Amino acid sequence: MLARFRALRSDLATVTAAGRDPFGVAFDAILSATEAILDGKRVLLLGTNNYLGLTFDQDCIDSAVAATMAQGTGTTGSRIANGTYGGHAALEQRLARFLGRRHAMVFTTGYQANLGTLSALAGRGDHLLLDADSHASIYDGAKLGNAQVTRFRHNDPDDLRRRLRLLADQPGEKLIVLEGIYSMLGDTAPLREMVEVKREAGAWLLVDEAHSLGVLGAHGRGLAEAEGVEADIDFVVGTFSKSLGAIGGFCAFDLDDFGALRVAARAYMFTASLPPSIVASVSQAIEAMEAQPQLRNILRRNGQRLHAGLAAAGFALGAMPSPIVSLPMPDRETAIRFWNQLLDAGVYTNLALGPATPGGKPLLRMSVSAALTPDQIDTAIAAFTQTGQRLGLIAAGMAAAE
Amino acid sequence: MSDEQLVLREITGALEELGKRTVPITLETSLLHDLSLDSVTALDFIMQLETRLDTIIPMDGMAEIETIGDLVGVLTRSTSKAA
Numbered sequence: 001m002l003a004r005f006r007a008l009r010s011d012l013a014t015v016t017a018a019g020r021d022p023f024g025v026a027f028d029a030i031l032s033a034t035e036a037i038l039d040g041k042r043v044l045l046l047g048t049n050n051y052l053g054l055t056f057d058q059d060c061i062d063s064a065v066a067a068t069m070a071q072g073t074g075t076t077g078s079r080i081a082n083g084t085y086g087g088h089a090a091l092e093q094r095l096a097r098f099l100g101r102r103h104a105m106v107f108t109t110g111y112q113a114n115l116g117t118l119s120a121l122a123g124r125g126d127h128l129l130l131d132a133d134s135h136a137s138i139y140d141g142a143k144l145g146n147a148q149v150t151r152f153r154h155n156d157p158d159d160l161r162r163r164l165r166l167l168a169d170q171p172g173e174k175l176i177v178l179e180g181i182y183s184m185l186g187d188t189a190p191l192r193e194m195v196e197v198k199r200e201a202g203a204w205l206l207v208d209e210a211h212s213l214g215v216l217g218a219h220g221r222g223l224a225e226a227e228g229v230e231a232d233i234d235f236v237v238g239t240f241s242k243s244l245g246a247i248g249g250f251c252a253f254d255l256d257d258f259g260a261l262r263v264a265a266r267a268y269m270f271t272a273s274l275p276p277s278i279v280a281s282v283s284q285a286i287e288a289m290e291a292q293p294q295l296r297n298i299l300r301r302n303g304q305r306l307h308a309g310l311a312a313a314g315f316a317l318g319a320m321p322s323p324i325v326s327l328p329m330p331d332r333e334t335a336i337r338f339w340n341q342l343l344d345a346g347v348y349t350n351l352a353l354g355p356a357t358p359g360g361k362p363l364l365r366m367s368v369s370a371a372l373t374p375d376q377i378d379t380a381i382a383a384f385t386q387t388g389q390r391l392g393l394i395a396a397g398m399a400a401a402e
Numbered sequence: 403m404s405d406e407q408l409v410l411r412e413i414t415g416a417l418e419e420l421g422k423r424t425v426p427i428t429l430e431t432s433l434l435h436d437l438s439l440d441s442v443t444a445l446d447f448i449m450q451l452e453t454r455l456d457t458i459i460p461m462d463g464m465a466e467i468e469t470i471g472d473l474v475g476v477l478t479r480s481t482s483k484a485a
Binding site: 132142143148149150151153159162163166167354355359360 | 440441442443445446449453456457458460461462
């Protein structure tokens with residue numbers, strides 16, 4: 001039964017032979033939004049997606065505890081079969097209000113939000129147009145549905161325009177799917193240009209703000225807010241597992257006649273709904289995100305500090321400064337050694353290998369948090385610099401960040 | 403030049419551009435086994451061909467592509483539709 005995984009097993013064995021298993025790191029304890037204990041040693045967490053550091057927010061924790069005490073640990077079923085709790089509906093309304101949309105639908109994970117939304121929205125005879133660097137949940141959502149799926153070049157409005165032109169004579173709705181911030185390189189979509197293409201073609205536009213919610217825009221509503229094009233975005237998808245520090249996902253929109261979506265989206269209908277504790281902590285995290293806009297400024301400064309420090313040390317970095325900082329590696333072996341040596345130095349990052357990365361190229365991926373202090377970032381830069389020098393990726397004299 | 407020959411020429415050109423023309427290209431050449439194109443590289447390769455031939459291969463049609471011959475067949479059908 002598992003014979004077809006032989007090549008994958010061999011690949012994983014090669015990866016783990018160089019040290020730890022990068023895909024099976026098991027922390028002894030999580031100390032805070034920025035630190036954990038691994039093998040008895042304190043490590044700095046630089047790969048959490050915990051952008052606003054809200055996982056240890058006292059109000060969020062208190063809300064989750066109170067909800068558990070009042071309503072129990074779980075819902076034990078889907079909202080369709082087992083009913084909606086008051087918190088689910090209130091969270092949907094609160095989220096819609098925050099995003100300036102008429103409605104929101106909450107899913108149990110961000111992955112399921114894309115799975116359910118894309119497969120239900122675009123049906124047989126319709127067309128989905130996906131950016132080539134889309135997250136796996138977008139590809140899987142497209143695969144689960146019956147629409148014709150067309151992939152266009154990453155962040156290339158002209159390629160999207162060309163493909164829409166080729167599809168112009170074909171019947172059916174056209175739904176373009178983009179991400180606010182792309183998770184591997186931290187680059188943003190050229191949203192204004194994409195909106196132009198959408199308008200020209202009379203298509204619909206869905207933006208997944210998973211990594212940009214709470215991060216971009218004056219109020220943290222994401223890239224669409226930052227670019228001033230919210231009115232042109234038909235569907236906003238997002239997650240509660242990053243800036244909002246918990247788990248869950250959503251789709252928000254202005255269409256009124258959407259009730260059927262709840263029974264058409266299989267990833268909504270056939271899964272247990274979020275437990276009261278998560279609904280409560282996420283609701284509280286939205287309040288915190290609104291009440292503390294300074295968190296976004298700290299996050300931005302932290303991203304810039306890390307990016308600038310690594311660039312000064314001589315590293316060639318991918319995208320512009322954002323909360324995601326990715327360091328391209330020359331090859332797979334170097335990436336694995338770099339990741340292990342960083343962890344030995346007390347810094348945890350994400351090792352990203354092909355085919356999960358753009359172009360299949362290996363990366364060390366970091367995501368900063370507003371909870372990181374400047375000293376912690378400098379410690380990380382020093383560890384990167386020493387490791388980079390040891391592995392011959394940067395010259396010894398360039399370590400300005402040390 | 404027939405549609406098939408034209409498509410085959412574009413395929414060879416695209417492979418050269420990607421630095422993946424590592425073996426003689428025939429209709430039986432396997433994308434995975436002979437050219438070592440993993441799933442993502444194969445998608446990028448097909449995207450390059452779509453641009454060269456100004457056509458679209460829907461993603462659900464890609465599952466059936468294992469050899470260069472399969473690719474020629476799919477592209478020939480899609481370019482004749484586009485024309």
